[in-house]
Amino acid sequence: xxLRIVSTFHIEFAIALRNRWLSIAVVMMVLFSxxxxxxxxxxxxxxxxxxxxxxxxxxxSLSVYLVPLMALVISFDAIAGEIERxxxxxxxxxxxxxxxxxxxKLAAQLVLIIIAVCLGYGAAALVAFWFSGPVAMDxxxxxxxxxxxxxxxxxxxxxxxxxxxxxSRRPSAAAGLAIGxxxxxxxxxxxxxxxxxxxxxxxxxxxxVFPWLLVANPADALRIYNLAxxxxxxxxxxxxxxxxxxxxxxxxxxxLIWVVLAAGLARLAFGTVKx
Amino acid sequence: MTMxxxxxxxxxxxxxxxLDNVDLSIAPGERVALLGHNGAGxxxxxxxxLGLLAPSGGDITVAGHAPGSKAARDLTAYLPENIAFHPSLxxxxxxxxxxRLRGRPASQADALLxxxxxxxxxxxxxxxYSKGMRQRVGLAQALIGNPALMVLDEPTSGLDPVSRREFxxxxxxxxxxxxxxxxxxxxxxxxxARTDRIAILSKGRKVADGSLNVLRTDAALPLTVQLRPQPGxxxxxxxxxxxxxxxxDVLTLTCAQTDKLNVLTRITAVRDTIQDFDFxxxxxxxxYVQISRSxx
Numbered sequence: 001x002x003l004r005i006v007s008t009f010h011i012e013f014a015i016a017l018r019n020r021w022l023s024i025a026v027v028m029m030v031l032f033s034x035x036x037x038x039x040x041x042x043x044x045x046x047x048x049x050x051x052x053x054x055x056x057x058x059x060x061s062l063s064v065y066l067v068p069l070m071a072l073v074i075s076f077d078a079i080a081g082e083i084e085r086x087x088x089x090x091x092x093x094x095x096x097x098x099x100x101x102x103x104x105k106l107a108a109q110l111v112l113i114i115i116a117v118c119l120g121y122g123a124a125a126l127v128a129f130w131f132s133g134p135v136a137m138d139x140x141x142x143x144x145x146x147x148x149x150x151x152x153x154x155x156x157x158x159x160x161x162x163x164x165x166x167x168s169r170r171p172s173a174a175a176g177l178a179i180g181x182x183x184x185x186x187x188x189x190x191x192x193x194x195x196x197x198x199x200x201x202x203x204x205x206x207x208x209v210f211p212w213l214l215v216a217n218p219a220d221a222l223r224i225y226n227l228a229x230x231x232x233x234x235x236x237x238x239x240x241x242x243x244x245x246x247x248x249x250x251x252x253x254x255x256l257i258w259v260v261l262a263a264g265l266a267r268l269a270f271g272t273v274k275x
Numbered sequence: 276m277t278m279x280x281x282x283x284x285x286x287x288x289x290x291x292x293x294l295d296n297v298d299l300s301i302a303p304g305e306r307v308a309l310l311g312h313n314g315a316g317x318x319x320x321x322x323x324x325l326g327l328l329a330p331s332g333g334d335i336t337v338a339g340h341a342p343g344s345k346a347a348r349d350l351t352a353y354l355p356e357n358i359a360f361h362p363s364l365x366x367x368x369x370x371x372x373x374x375r376l377r378g379r380p381a382s383q384a385d386a387l388l389x390x391x392x393x394x395x396x397x398x399x400x401x402x403x404y405s406k407g408m409r410q411r412v413g414l415a416q417a418l419i420g421n422p423a424l425m426v427l428d429e430p431t432s433g434l435d436p437v438s439r440r441e442f443x444x445x446x447x448x449x450x451x452x453x454x455x456x457x458x459x460x461x462x463x464x465x466x467x468a469r470t471d472r473i474a475i476l477s478k479g480r481k482v483a484d485g486s487l488n489v490l491r492t493d494a495a496l497p498l499t500v501q502l503r504p505q506p507g508x509x510x511x512x513x514x515x516x517x518x519x520x521x522x523x524d525v526l527t528l529t530c531a532q533t534d535k536l537n538v539l540t541r542i543t544a545v546r547d548t549i550q551d552f553d554f555x556x557x558x559x560x561x562x563y564v565q566i567s568r569s570x571x
Binding site: 081084089 | 322325326327328345348349351353354355356357358359360361363364368369372373375376377378400413416426
């Protein structure tokens with residue numbers, strides 16, 4: 001079983017390299033990280049916060065927007081592409097299970113995300129150390145936390161991308177759905193919540209339902225977890241109040257549950273594909 | 276002993292019947308061609324044999340195992356129709372992957388690619404291959420580990436006549452070693468009488484199953500006789516063969532298989548007026564069309 005997963009991993013990673021997914025992802029992450037870490041230097045002094053913590057606050061937003069997008073773009077072709085090329089019935093006739101195929105693909109795609117996130121945020125850390133020296137060490141735990149939670153978020157959206165791929169069966173349809181999912185999960189969801197809070201005006205929705213809805217979205221869960229886990233980051237983001245009203249374990253649990261749930265959904269969607 | 280045993284196989288999609296009570300068995304070393312129009316049920320039958328689809332009724336066993344079971348998958352090789360593979364991978368990488376999926380050493384890839392004539396292209400990306408070359412990659416993966424049963428969906432489509440000959444030579448080699456082969460085609464002429472048996476599907480039913488000779492006899496198609504009279508004798512020949520149709524200076528008539536000698540006798544009777552004559556057997560495609568049509 002392991003050999004088949006490793007072989008799938010191997011082949012998918014080679015494909016991703018040749019498709020330039022890795023270079024595109026790394027360039028995007030490094031570029032945005034550098035811009036944010038350099039541009040984010042202005043408000044450091046008066047807040048009494050180290051430079052890296054400020055950068056992490058900015059990078060958290062980058063993770064929320066860019067990591068899901070990258071993950072969906074990398075994964076939308078996973079099943080639909082095999083259908084289009086006519087290779088799916090062949091693979092399914094081999095002694096390899098659908099689960100093994102998905103795990104192999106997910107692992108290869110996740111490595112891309114890990115490399116892109118590490119290089120991007122590593123570059124941001126270098127900038128912080130370059131400008132403010134050892135003081136930036138204070139922000140290092142927050143940066144590491146952001147790195148591994150971003151990888152978890154990447155895993156969630158990779159699996160969701162695979163799910164879409166299995167449901168839509170055609171790469172073009174899968175690509176459209178992936179962009180739609182990104183818009184809804186990352187942009188419209190928050191706007192909807194905001195509108196609901198404004199309409200509710202401090203009522204039951206705001207105090208009881210809203211925190212759960214916020215935590216239920218994996219992208220928001222990542223944001224809250226990172227802002228709430230570090231006072232400095234929270235302070236730098238100006239959102240500390242909102243974030244700290246939610247217990248720390250909730251967003252983390254949400255992220256972890258989503259990783260498993262999304263992978264399960266991808267497997268279910270793949271199961272409905274008749275070769 | 277049979278390698279593939281299919282009995283009373285039925286597959287329905289909603290109210291549409293794709294396969295209707297089909298029986299078929301293939302012994303080790305036997306090459307069976309499955310013929311039919313597009314939509315006759317060939318690919319459906321193959322996917323049922325591979326366990327990719329579940330039958331609505333009937334039984335299939337692969338060397339005694341259920342289709343799609345681990346044991347059956349280990350024994351069976353498959354070449355799907357119109358396979359493209361990922362254009363970014365080289366032929367070598369793709370075959371190494373298939374070898375590892377079967378738990379075989381990836382080092383066999385070069386030998387397999389050489390066997391299908393792709394040794395020189397092994398390190399090039401599949402995106403640069405022609406359709407025939409991609410088909411060869413598909414064939415190379417089907418050769419992995421000397422399978423006991425090979426299921427080939429339109430394997431010769433996209434192959435030029437020379438490659439097709441080489442492909443059949445490979446099949447012969449496999450059959451000698453005991454591989455049971457089920458291959459589909461949409462034309463009898465493609466099969467070129469290089470298989471032991473031919474089964475014809477029409478609208479989901481099996482309408483013929485036998486050697487080419489058996490099919491030829493069953494079709495009972497007449498031969499075509501062409502007569503070329505000596506210059507200036509056309510009207511005499513036409514008078515001797517009133518049933519013949521004239522086109523240019525050639526007279527054409529048909530004759531039943533059993534009537535050949537009689538026609539020959541009539542030709543010899545007027546031998547001085549005839550420059551040349553030919554007896555043309557029905558073509559493979561004629562036989563195929565006749566059988567499919569008479570069953571419909």
